[in-house]
Amino acid sequence: MKSFEYIRPKTVQDAVAAASMPGAAYLAAGTNLVDLMKGGVIGPDRLVDVTHLPGLDRIETLGDGSVRIGALVRNADLAHDAAFARSFPSVAEALLSGASAQLRNAATVGGNLLQRTRCAYFYDVASACNKRDPGAGCEARGGDTRLHAVLGWSESCIATHPSDFCVPLVALDAVVEIEGQTGHREVPLEAFHRLPGITPDVETVLAPGDMIVAVRLPAEAARFAKHTRYLKVRDRTSYAFAVVSAAAALHLDGDRIIAARLALGSVAMKPWRAWAAEDSLAGAVSGPESFRRAAEIALADAKPSGDNAFKIELARRIIIRACTLAAAGTPDRVSALPASPFASIPGVHLHA
Numbered sequence: 001m002k003s004f005e006y007i008r009p010k011t012v013q014d015a016v017a018a019a020s021m022p023g024a025a026y027l028a029a030g031t032n033l034v035d036l037m038k039g040g041v042i043g044p045d046r047l048v049d050v051t052h053l054p055g056l057d058r059i060e061t062l063g064d065g066s067v068r069i070g071a072l073v074r075n076a077d078l079a080h081d082a083a084f085a086r087s088f089p090s091v092a093e094a095l096l097s098g099a100s101a102q103l104r105n106a107a108t109v110g111g112n113l114l115q116r117t118r119c120a121y122f123y124d125v126a127s128a129c130n131k132r133d134p135g136a137g138c139e140a141r142g143g144d145t146r147l148h149a150v151l152g153w154s155e156s157c158i159a160t161h162p163s164d165f166c167v168p169l170v171a172l173d174a175v176v177e178i179e180g181q182t183g184h185r186e187v188p189l190e191a192f193h194r195l196p197g198i199t200p201d202v203e204t205v206l207a208p209g210d211m212i213v214a215v216r217l218p219a220e221a222a223r224f225a226k227h228t229r230y231l232k233v234r235d236r237t238s239y240a241f242a243v244v245s246a247a248a249a250l251h252l253d254g255d256r257i258i259a260a261r262l263a264l265g266s267v268a269m270k271p272w273r274a275w276a277a278e279d280s281l282a283g284a285v286s287g288p289e290s291f292r293r294a295a296e297i298a299l300a301d302a303k304p305s306g307d308n309a310f311k312i313e314l315a316r317r318i319i320i321r322a323c324t325l326a327a328a329g330t331p332d333r334v335s336a337l338p339a340s341p342f343a344s345i346p347g348v349h350l351h352a
């Protein structure tokens with residue numbers, strides 16, 4: 001591993017100043033960063049350890065009813081916070097679907113947003129990769145594309161963002177609070193991650209020194225608590241990244257959908273909000289016909305980036321299933337190991 005400078009600042013302002021120099025990176029749990037450094041994929045000159053900064057490990061309900069999650073809150077602590085899980089059960093379900101218990105105990109909310117793609121060619125320093133080495137080419141093209149994008153990809157990069165947590169967050173209009181050289185600012189999570197275009201190495205809107213200090217969920221998002229699910233299809237039941245995932249949230253009045261929120265994971269280099277599909281659900285009757293239509297609309301612009309056309313049909317079916325299960329009602333308790341999306345549920349007829 002390349003040598004680097006290690007700094008442990010005492011305030012956010014000191015951290016921002018220390019991380020503003022070229023080649024600096026923030027270190028929190030390091031569950032992704034340290035692996036990347038060990039593999040020679042990245043080699044920061046300076047690590048700014050933020051794990052001891054005060055006040056960033058709290059979950060708070062603000063005066064307007066929104067919930068502010070500090071960037072250093074651990075994934076497991078957030079998932080098991082009873083009040084949080086009651087208001088935002090699909091977020092808890094997504095957190096518990098991610099990684100392993102050990103990783104969830106260490107990994108932080110801020111780090112989850114910044115985790116890198118799991119494209120195998122990005123991690124293999126012998127492979128050409130525009131994200132790791134701009135202009136080098138993309139060895140994934142024509143290679144193993146099972147986990148690669150079907151939406152929003154470019155000729156330069158077909159990778160996906162691997163987060164589970166970000167999928168319901170983006171569906172529920174989460175906002176990212178950022179502290180930077182020019183002060184405090186807020187960015188909707190939907191606008192936080194960037195699609196690859198011709199600069200796949202630029203993954204977010206963060207500028208040098210910018211630090212995520214919190215993620216906020218609006219009070220309005222809790223209205224979906226009774227009818228919401230996160231479903232994840234993966235190659236094994238635990239400790240695997242999604243092939244495709246979906247977060248669905250419905251606000252129902254009887255069988256009429258007042259409002260819907262829908263997002264997909266692992267289909268693009270950002271958590272993918274299905275705006276047009278949501279619009280199609282608003283005012284519709286809750287049921288298979290509406291869910292099938294929404295799924296068609298959500299994937300209307302999808303195209304394979306290799307040998308992965310199956311992901312388009314899989315994504316349609318996961319949307320239908322997530323909506324069907326959401327309409328049936330959120331379970332009273334989020335299972336510590338969320339069930340397979342293919343499990344049958346008593347009393348629920350799954351159409352896809």
Ligand code: SF4
Nearest residue numbers: 119129130138157158
């Ligand atoms: Fe690199 Fe993106 Fe190509 Fe993967 S898909 S090899 S991350 S450029």
